[in-house]
Amino acid sequence: MMGMKRIYKNQLLFIVALFAVALYLFPLYWMYTTSLKTDTAIFAIPPQLLPSSPQWQTYIDVWNGSNIVRYMSNSVFIATGVTLVTVIFGSGASYVLARYRNVWIDISLFTVLMLQVLPPSLMVTPIFVAFASIGLLEYPRIATILAFSAKTMPFFVILCRAAFMTIPRELEEAALVDGNSRAGAFVMIVLPLARNGILVAALLIFMQGFGEYVYSASLISDNRLQPASIGMTNYLQPNIVTWNSIMAFAAIYITPILAAFVLLQRHIVNGLTSGALK
Amino acid sequence: MNIDDSTIQIGFTDVNKFYGAYHALNSINLSIPKGQFVALVGPSGCGKSTLLRTLAGLEEISSGTINVGGRTVNDIPPRKRDLAMVFQSYALYPHMNVRENLTYALRLKGVSKEIRANKADEVAAIIGLEDLLDRKPRELSGGQRQRVAMGRAIVREPQAFLFDEPLSNLDASLRVRMRKEIRALHERIGSTSVYVTHDQVEAMTMADHVVVMRAGKIEQQGVPLDLYKNPANCFVAGFIGSPAMNFIPGVIDESGESVTLDFEESPSLPIAQSMQPGRPVVVGLRPEHVELGDAQSCGYAAISISSVEETGSTTYLFSSATPELVIVADGSQQVRSGDVIGVKIAPTNVHLFDPETEVSLSNG
Numbered sequence: 001m002m003g004m005k006r007i008y009k010n011q012l013l014f015i016v017a018l019f020a021v022a023l024y025l026f027p028l029y030w031m032y033t034t035s036l037k038t039d040t041a042i043f044a045i046p047p048q049l050l051p052s053s054p055q056w057q058t059y060i061d062v063w064n065g066s067n068i069v070r071y072m073s074n075s076v077f078i079a080t081g082v083t084l085v086t087v088i089f090g091s092g093a094s095y096v097l098a099r100y101r102n103v104w105i106d107i108s109l110f111t112v113l114m115l116q117v118l119p120p121s122l123m124v125t126p127i128f129v130a131f132a133s134i135g136l137l138e139y140p141r142i143a144t145i146l147a148f149s150a151k152t153m154p155f156f157v158i159l160c161r162a163a164f165m166t167i168p169r170e171l172e173e174a175a176l177v178d179g180n181s182r183a184g185a186f187v188m189i190v191l192p193l194a195r196n197g198i199l200v201a202a203l204l205i206f207m208q209g210f211g212e213y214v215y216s217a218s219l220i221s222d223n224r225l226q227p228a229s230i231g232m233t234n235y236l237q238p239n240i241v242t243w244n245s246i247m248a249f250a251a252i253y254i255t256p257i258l259a260a261f262v263l264l265q266r267h268i269v270n271g272l273t274s275g276a277l278k
Numbered sequence: 279m280n281i282d283d284s285t286i287q288i289g290f291t292d293v294n295k296f297y298g299a300y301h302a303l304n305s306i307n308l309s310i311p312k313g314q315f316v317a318l319v320g321p322s323g324c325g326k327s328t329l330l331r332t333l334a335g336l337e338e339i340s341s342g343t344i345n346v347g348g349r350t351v352n353d354i355p356p357r358k359r360d361l362a363m364v365f366q367s368y369a370l371y372p373h374m375n376v377r378e379n380l381t382y383a384l385r386l387k388g389v390s391k392e393i394r395a396n397k398a399d400e401v402a403a404i405i406g407l408e409d410l411l412d413r414k415p416r417e418l419s420g421g422q423r424q425r426v427a428m429g430r431a432i433v434r435e436p437q438a439f440l441f442d443e444p445l446s447n448l449d450a451s452l453r454v455r456m457r458k459e460i461r462a463l464h465e466r467i468g469s470t471s472v473y474v475t476h477d478q479v480e481a482m483t484m485a486d487h488v489v490v491m492r493a494g495k496i497e498q499q500g501v502p503l504d505l506y507k508n509p510a511n512c513f514v515a516g517f518i519g520s521p522a523m524n525f526i527p528g529v530i531d532e533s534g535e536s537v538t539l540d541f542e543e544s545p546s547l548p549i550a551q552s553m554q555p556g557r558p559v560v561v562g563l564r565p566e567h568v569e570l571g572d573a574q575s576c577g578y579a580a581i582s583i584s585s586v587e588e589t590g591s592t593t594y595l596f597s598s599a600t601p602e603l604v605i606v607a608d609g610s611q612q613v614r615s616g617d618v619i620g621v622k623i624a625p626t627n628v629h630l631f632d633p634e635t636e637v638s639l640s641n642g
Contacts (some may be wrong), residue, residue: 173336176356177440178430179386207494246362 009231015089029260033245035059042243046118055244062248070224071231072253074141078216078227079209082152083143087202089149089195090156095186098164116154120214123147140220147215159204163197164190200268207257228253287312287470288333288438293342295328295494302328303339304494310438310487315464317485319478321516325494328472331442331470335359347437354376357386362431363440366447368417368423376402376426377411383434397433405429421452428463445480457484478518482506484596490514512560514634515629521565521594524603527633528561530554536632539602543601545579550625551640557641563601564631565594566604570613571620577619578580585615627638 034042036054064066087260097112127147136143167190177187191198211266213229220226231251235246261268288310295303299519303325312314318326333344343350351359362383370379378385380401389397391486401526403410408533415423424444431439440488444460445453455629461484464471475481481488484556489499490513509515515523530535530553531546538546539561546554547561573580584598593611607619613619630639 004376088631145400168367170367170369172370173334173356174363174365174371174383174430176336177334177359177436178383179357179362181355181357184386189371 004223009276031086031247032251035244035251037244039242039244057119058244058253061211061258062245062252066245066249067231067251068228068249071226071228073211075229075253078141078144078148078212079206081142082148082209082212083202083206084150085145085149086156086205087198090201091191091198093153094157094160095164095190097170106135112154112157115150120148120151123151123217124214127215137219139224140222143219144212144215146211147211147219148212151210151215155208156201156205158203160194160198161199162193166197167193167207169174196267196270200270201258203264203268207261210257211254281484284309285309285312287347288472289334289343289345290329291343293329293332293344293628294340294466295325295582296340302494303332306342306496307494308489308499309346310470313468314469314486315342315461315473315484316487316489317473317481318419318489318491319372319475319481320491320497322476323483323493326489326491327442327520329491330363330442330472330474334361334363334440336387345523360434360437361440362436363442364427364431364444364546366425366443368415368444368447369429370423370426370617372415375412376407376418377415379426380411380429380433383430401429403431404432410535420448420642421456423454424448428460430521432463432467436469438472441463441471441473441475443475444473446476447546448571460484461595462465466630470633479520482518486560486606488518508638508640509629510638512562512631515562515631519564519566521604521606523629524563524601525631526561526563526601526603529569530557530559532556538627541601542577542581545580547623548625549628549630553630553639558633560631562631563603564625564627565604566632567623567627568605568607570605570607570611570622571622573618573620575620578622580618582618583613583615586613 004187033049033051035058036051036056037048038053038055041048041051041053070115097109124147130146131137131143136146156174171189171193172185175189192249211229212227216230220230228249232246232249235242235249286306286309288304290308293303303536306329308316318329319324328337333346335351335354339352343352346359366457370381374382376396377395380398384394384397387420388594398411402411404559405428407422407425407429410418410422410426415426417449418426424447427444441460445456448456456470457480460473473481473484481504485500485502487504488502490497490505492513498505498514505514505518509518509523512525513630516525527540528547529540530537530549532555534552534555535550535558536546538544553559573576581603582598583594583595587594588609591609593607593609593613595605595607595611595613597605607613628640631637632639
């Protein structure tokens, strides 16, 4: 009797989970199908679940006509920059926050978490004014990288701190007694052991940087330096909105990152949970 | 073994350590001659590990001086102290194989790859790990990890070996075996060793010199059997020896040559020295020093037994009177709970302590 109940419960939960996944993935599905539909098919009632005659030409037109390569290289540039800045400064910071315990560390951690709460749209105006006054807006992509790194840093620090905390202190002490300096023990013992956690966090930061919108929109005025997230909005014009082109652009934009995520998902999940479980 | 070599290898002079208001090490004075095996023993939280860690340089001291090989090392970082340490958790580097673990310290010293490889083979032969050099620590059993940790210390040929409870993660039989191996290794290499343990049997069996600590202080230090025979106070008396010494309050008789115990029928025990009549004392009796006999015989005191634990080789008897008296008897003794038996103790085996200061009153 109990066994039957449990099976029903599991099946019910499974159906709920399936439904939730479908709900989350539906926009993605809609993006891909819409990108292949004709203008009339997009607004057909009842909506077509699958395009009756896939318009592959839309992809060719978008690829050729919208500078998508330039936009995407800018996205990669910004995402790489954000990742590098975050990882280089964040690793050291999270190590210190993981190793020392006192009231100042608690205050810093709280502040770091507070920063995570502030939305970019709130921060962007003061950042704009500050960057303008020190001339950083001359290099708008660098400005965006710095501004967005401040946003990704707390997330990275929290993830990495968890990774560092799983590394026994005795390993470092053994390295110190064996002849390492403090910094040497960090580089030769702690970093290699925290590598998975750091890589996963870095990958997540890269993805965030790749999709960044708010700071790019405000800090980068030169069209040639804008990332794909901004480039996409060129299709949104006051009178005509070419939905299939926007969706094709979006598909080209996110498919590589989606593929990377699917390929690496096992490592990502491992990296995220190892700190919590061990 | 070169105990008579009087050169002091490690010296603590008036070492104090505070964690905030907590006095973790209280005026530690300790000299360790070259080649000696010293055990620091005490209950958890007594400061023995802290003392070892200050020696390694992993903790700073608040005052005093620490000397290693004639050099004051107070402000010298761990890497320059030339001491090797074996940790309780072994602390093997998980991302390196056994060979790399063994020779990590040499690599940091800039020793060439060929010499390192030779050294690794040499040490692996000593500790019996020749076949495991390419394994990662996670592929080793507890005992093998323990050996790698030892090998990593040996390979450096340091001024001294520091052991921080290295056997406490092993099961009982392996622990006994490693105890002998570590001792044999020490005699073979002849280097100075400082060994921290909470297990008094380990300390007594392995060390040339035992240091008993409590609450950040050295309570007594000396040759193992001397601590057993002549404990300086109640704490050391109770800590050294298993099962622990029995403590029973008593008063010195009018003759000054015997003590009356505040126990069951107030038996009187002859003592080996002359004391002031009427003086209150604490009488310490080791369970293994209690001799059994007929309760009616002359010289024997009658006590009733409440419970009996038989292990085969030895039998533990527990008195029904309080404070509970524990007796270790030969396994052939036929005593059952509820029996009344006769006991006596040789005068030289009666330890007397001051009830206030807990300091030993026996002159020995």
